[in-house]
Amino acid sequence: MKTRLRKLHAHNREFAWTAKVHHVKGRDCHSCVRLRVWGAGKNSRLLQADLLSRAVLPWGCATDDGYPTPKDVRAVIDYALANGWDPDLPSGTFYLTEADHTLELPGFILTDRPRDPDSPDPTTRVLDAWDKAQNP
Template sequence: MRVWGAGKNSRALQADLLSKAVLPWGCATDSSYPCPKDVRTVIDYALTHGWEPGLTGGTFFLSESEHASAFELADFLLTDRLRDEGAPDPTTRVFRAFDENASAAAGGPP
């Protein structure tokens, strides 16, 4: 997801999101897209963590390595895998998030 707060020449916000959906064949790309509420949450978090949209040029990345421990959406995780092929495989995090959501939905401990 990329957001420009002050036009195309402003500093972009980039958050590479991975769906938490677990499909019958495992963790894979599905057809999930962030909704406006997700976009607002990403923007609010980025603004409180250093994104200055009015600056000219460059990109502010919400990276997994810097932000994943403090930031997560209900249906998406941050991933660095799209920009860095050496980044950790997010499959374990997706399965853990799926299990936590399933447990919470069933009324059990996360």
């Protein structure tokens, strides 16, 4: 199946983005979406963020249908631009990692688990985010 590239207009340019759903394991299974964004064509500096679903569901990732909206993607782009991503640079990847960034979206938090199996347990992070949302 071919990956679908979506378009988003922001900051006086057109961004192309794609998102693919994966699952990550901690104490429980969690839905994770790998977001990839290009801002100056296919050979430009790629932005990549692994978005961990904040959903707390009784059956875990099997019933989680979380997927980033264009508003979520715009928030990721805005955050990345403000934190050093230059989409005009040729090649390479700019990673938004949980270790280096504090980006939180209404339905997602950053995770490093798909790239680093030794990163913090996603179950603990999802439950902490849920508790924080319930008790601001």
